[in-house]
Amino acid sequence: MATNAYVPHAAGYVDNEGPKIVSSRFVHDDAFLLERSLATGGYEGLKKALTMAPVEVHDIVRDAVLLGRGGAGFPAGIKWGFCPPGKWPMYLVVNGDESEPGTYKDRLLMEMDPHQLIEGCLIACYALGLSQCFLYVRGEMALAQERIAHALNEAYEANLVGKNILGTDFSVDVVLHWGAGAYIVGEETALIESLEGERGMPRLKPPFFPAAIGLYGQPTIVNNVETLSNLPWIMVNGADEYKKYGSETSPGTRLFAISGHVKRPGVYEAEQGTTTFRDLIYGDNFCQGMKGDDELKMFIPGGASAPWFFPEQVDLPLEARPVGAAGSMLGSGAIVIMDESTDAVKACLRVVRFFARESCGKCTPCREGTTWEETLLRRIYDGHGRPGDLEMLLDIADNISPGPYPGAAWEEQGVEAIPFPPKQTTICPLGPSSVAPITSALRRFRDEFEAKIPQRTSIPVSAS
Amino acid sequence: MARFTPDNLELAHEIISRYPRKKSAVIPLLHLGQEQDGYVTNEAMEHIAELTEVTAAEVIGTCTFYEMFKTHPVGKYVINVCTNISCQLNGGEELLEHLEETLDIRSGGTTADGMFTIEDYECLAACTEAPCMQVNYRYFHRISNDEVDGVLSDIRSGKLADTIPEHGVLQRVRQTIPAGKLAGIAPPETVVDAPVWMARNEPILAARAAAKAAEEAAAANKATEATEANEKGDA
Numbered sequence: 001m002a003t004n005a006y007v008p009h010a011a012g013y014v015d016n017e018g019p020k021i022v023s024s025r026f027v028h029d030d031a032f033l034l035e036r037s038l039a040t041g042g043y044e045g046l047k048k049a050l051t052m053a054p055v056e057v058h059d060i061v062r063d064a065v066l067l068g069r070g071g072a073g074f075p076a077g078i079k080w081g082f083c084p085p086g087k088w089p090m091y092l093v094v095n096g097d098e099s100e101p102g103t104y105k106d107r108l109l110m111e112m113d114p115h116q117l118i119e120g121c122l123i124a125c126y127a128l129g130l131s132q133c134f135l136y137v138r139g140e141m142a143l144a145q146e147r148i149a150h151a152l153n154e155a156y157e158a159n160l161v162g163k164n165i166l167g168t169d170f171s172v173d174v175v176l177h178w179g180a181g182a183y184i185v186g187e188e189t190a191l192i193e194s195l196e197g198e199r200g201m202p203r204l205k206p207p208f209f210p211a212a213i214g215l216y217g218q219p220t221i222v223n224n225v226e227t228l229s230n231l232p233w234i235m236v237n238g239a240d241e242y243k244k245y246g247s248e249t250s251p252g253t254r255l256f257a258i259s260g261h262v263k264r265p266g267v268y269e270a271e272q273g274t275t276t277f278r279d280l281i282y283g284d285n286f287c288q289g290m291k292g293d294d295e296l297k298m299f300i301p302g303g304a305s306a307p308w309f310f311p312e313q314v315d316l317p318l319e320a321r322p323v324g325a326a327g328s329m330l331g332s333g334a335i336v337i338m339d340e341s342t343d344a345v346k347a348c349l350r351v352v353r354f355f356a357r358e359s360c361g362k363c364t365p366c367r368e369g370t371t372w373e374e375t376l377l378r379r380i381y382d383g384h385g386r387p388g389d390l391e392m393l394l395d396i397a398d399n400i401s402p403g404p405y406p407g408a409a410w411e412e413q414g415v416e417a418i419p420f421p422p423k424q425t426t427i428c429p430l431g432p433s434s435v436a437p438i439t440s441a442l443r444r445f446r447d448e449f450e451a452k453i454p455q456r457t458s459i460p461v462s463a464s
Numbered sequence: 465m466a467r468f469t470p471d472n473l474e475l476a477h478e479i480i481s482r483y484p485r486k487k488s489a490v491i492p493l494l495h496l497g498q499e500q501d502g503y504v505t506n507e508a509m510e511h512i513a514e515l516t517e518v519t520a521a522e523v524i525g526t527c528t529f530y531e532m533f534k535t536h537p538v539g540k541y542v543i544n545v546c547t548n549i550s551c552q553l554n555g556g557e558e559l560l561e562h563l564e565e566t567l568d569i570r571s572g573g574t575t576a577d578g579m580f581t582i583e584d585y586e587c588l589a590a591c592t593e594a595p596c597m598q599v600n601y602r603y604f605h606r607i608s609n610d611e612v613d614g615v616l617s618d619i620r621s622g623k624l625a626d627t628i629p630e631h632g633v634l635q636r637v638r639q640t641i642p643a644g645k646l647a648g649i650a651p652p653e654t655v656v657d658a659p660v661w662m663a664r665n666e667p668i669l670a671a672r673a674a675a676k677a678a679e680e681a682a683a684a685n686k687a688t689e690a691t692e693a694n695e696k697g698d699a
Contacts, residue, residue, distance in 0.1 A: 089655040101587040129662040142601040162645040171647035180530030197490035199529035259550035259591035
């Protein structure tokens with residue numbers, strides 16, 4: 001299992017039973033080369049799109065109900081329709097800044113099958129009349145950058161990108177751009193700021209979303225890597241075929257990364273809606289159960305920003321709506337499993353520390369609040385907590401996200417689920433996300449926190 | 465060593481030419497500066513400011529926001545150990561402690577010989593392969609303490625020189641767009657019209673508009689007929 005050698009490509013993908021839409025080429029070690037891509041149906045979706053009018057391509061994507069895979073789960077076809085008509089030029093920005101803790105899928109797609117992503121970008125550009133595409137790859141992913149650069153060089157050479165693509169009147173440049181280490185840049189307006197060469201701080205929205213005023217003030221579509229990687233398959237097979245997988249409101253498949261205390265952690269392509277968390281954790285086709293057959297204590301269903309779920313929620317389907325109603329989110333398909341041995345305070349501290357480190361500092365409640373959350377949790381964990389610290393922690397959390405914070409039901413205690421999303425006093429959801437681990441852990445495991453706070457009734461005085 | 469070398473200057477111009485506005489090239493150029501010197505020097509930032517026609521203050525403003533840019537010399541090999549949630553559950557913190565003890569530095573520090581810098585890093589997107597670490601942004605998955613020792617000695621002996629370049633080098637393969645293949649990059653204010661292929665929509669949109677108009681006309685007719693029928697009925 002373990003390997004001392006440098007891993008040449010992304011490991012972790014498990015080729016299990018089931019439909020394969022975006023990961024079909026992952027079984028080939030050379031899937032990143034144009035030759036392999038063309039031999040396995042690469043760029044057929046683009047060719048088919050080019051025989052249609054752009055608006056027809058847009059219609060197919062809208063009909064397929066392709067939900068955004070970045071976290072918010074908004075239908076791509078509808079997002080595309082928000083561009084104001086007649087305002088040119090328009091841009092495509094591809095969000096490849098994957099850094100949500102627990103998330104591991106876009107890196108696979110970029111390292112293993114960059115041509116599929118490029119083809120997806122081209123289909124989007126064709127459908128909407130976008131003049132230029134920027135592929136924003138996370139700075140730390142050196143291999144993904146190299147593979148995409150190589151793929152783009154091959155594609156330019158083969159006349160698949162650039163001027164008069166495949167001899168038609170369709171011309172678009174795809175430019176590789178890379179970040180430099182900032183989680184917040186995954187937020188779409190911060191991504192645009194970063195692409196303009198600025199500090200990656202989110203812009204205030206509404207009223208203006210990137211589709212209206214984005215890169216250089218022009219209409220801009222920001223889509224996730226996985227969202228775009230679905231487009232070639234949808235073009236070749238059609239919207240009806242796509243809707244045969246998954247459920248009615250969440251069709252198709254998704255890449256789920258299941259990490260933590262399971263027997264076979266990995267990235268799995270699974271149907272949305274029809275698969276449940278139980279299938280993923282315990283199913284033979286997926287993770288094959290808990291590590292050491294221990295009891296499940298809690299799990300994060302959609303990346304560090306998602307409120308935690310507990311054993312009662314394992315039968316929920318992998319679908320945005322029911323998960324949202326149950327008090328969390330499916331987010332970026334990142335599921336972190338924690339068994340009985342996990343220290344809830346420690347896990348909570350680690351996730352909060354992440355948000356404190358990654359806060360961009362634009363909004364006061366987040367900049368100051370996340371730092372205080374970390375300070376308080378740190379001293380509680382270190383055994384220096386003071387009486388009233390837990391109340392102060394919740395008070396700070398309430399300043400970032402006022403009102404009852406979303407969370408799972410706890411039937412035993414008569415606690416009802418509070419549906420997603422949370423309220424926020426900040427521009428972007430980073431600050432409110434830092435509250436998710438705190439309220440989740442405190443509601444459920446308050447005794448663990450209290451046990452760490454020293455309880456003294458009097459100051460001990462030594463006798464001699 | 466500070467401003468871009470002639471080769472890198474040529475590369476810098478090529479990178480700038482791919483963006484509709486020059487300032488967009490600031491981050492890629494900061495990477496180029498870091499690649500040249502191992503860290504981003506003040507002189508490199510001044511040069512970038514000249515090339516992208518912004519002030520040096522704006523360049524340093526952007527530079528200091530991003531974790532990967534080092535404004536002081538760091539080790540030849542920067543080791544990022546992920547200690548975020550998935551790695552923490554599978555021994556990421558122990559891995560970091562082991563490295564700190566082995567190299568006798570705390571995270572954030574550099575060894576006296578300038579070989580290694582250790583960083584306590586956030587999620588590296590290899591969560592299922594925990595614990596994981598990167599050496600100069602090249603991955604090591606599911607790595608044990610013993611294996612880390614092996615990696616360190618392999619780096620020292622130069623065995624991994626082919627797979628792990630020195631700090632600063634991110635892309636050994638770069639994007640190059642042959643001149644004749646470029647679709648054309650223009651500042652946004654110079655683009656007024658829709659891209660040519662969007663004209664393909666016209667017949668379809670016209671047909672759809674006609675169909676809609678016909679439908680509306682039919683509906684209007686029906687409504688008139690119904691009113692007439694009602695009126696007749698009333699009479």
